[in-house]
Amino acid sequence: MHIVLVHARVKPEWIEDFKSACRDNAENSNHEAGVIKFDVVQQADDLTHFILIEMYKDENAAKDHKTTAHYLRWRDRVADMMAEPRQGIIFNEVYVRREDA
Numbered sequence: 840m841h842i843v844l845v846h847a848r849v850k851p852e853w854i855e856d857f858k859s860a861c862r863d864n865a866e867n868s869n870h871e872a873g874v875i876k877f878d879v880v881q882q883a884d885d886l887t888h889f890i891l892i893e894m895y896k897d898e899n900a901a902k903d904h905k906t907t908a909h910y911l912r913w914r915d916r917v918a919d920m921m922a923e924p925r926q927g928i929i930f931n932e933v934y935v936r937r938e939d940a
Contacts, residue, residue: 840875841898842930845891853920854886860916861889867909868893873900875937887922894935 849857861879868877875894882888895901904910 840932840935841895841901842932842935843891843893843895843901843927844930845893845925845927847889847891847917847925848922849887849889849917849920850922851887853917857889857917857920860913860920861891864909864913865891867907868904871900871904871907873897873903875935 847857858879858881865877865879868874873896875896876892877894878892880890880892882890893901893904895904
């Protein structure tokens with residue numbers, strides 16, 4: 840499994856637009872064959888901080904995701920919303936509950 844947590848800090852005036860763009864991207868991403876799970880969360884005490892929780896079958900599935908129309912649409916749509924560059928951090932699986940198991 841290939842797991843990426845993407846931290847994004849958004850300009851306050853763009854929070855709702857960012858959430859909308861992320862919903863579209865996540866809903867479409869969850870239909871990709873190589874995606875195990877794709878979620879988006881917002882920090883409760885800092886509404887400008889989001890984490891995209893991306894779980895892929897393997898590294899190739901993560902690379903394939905970045906070629907999809909919905910990812911490219913999201914990337915271009917949120918570019919000016921960022922307060923700072925987003926940061927993707929790769930994690931190793933210890934235990935992940937699988938909904939399809």
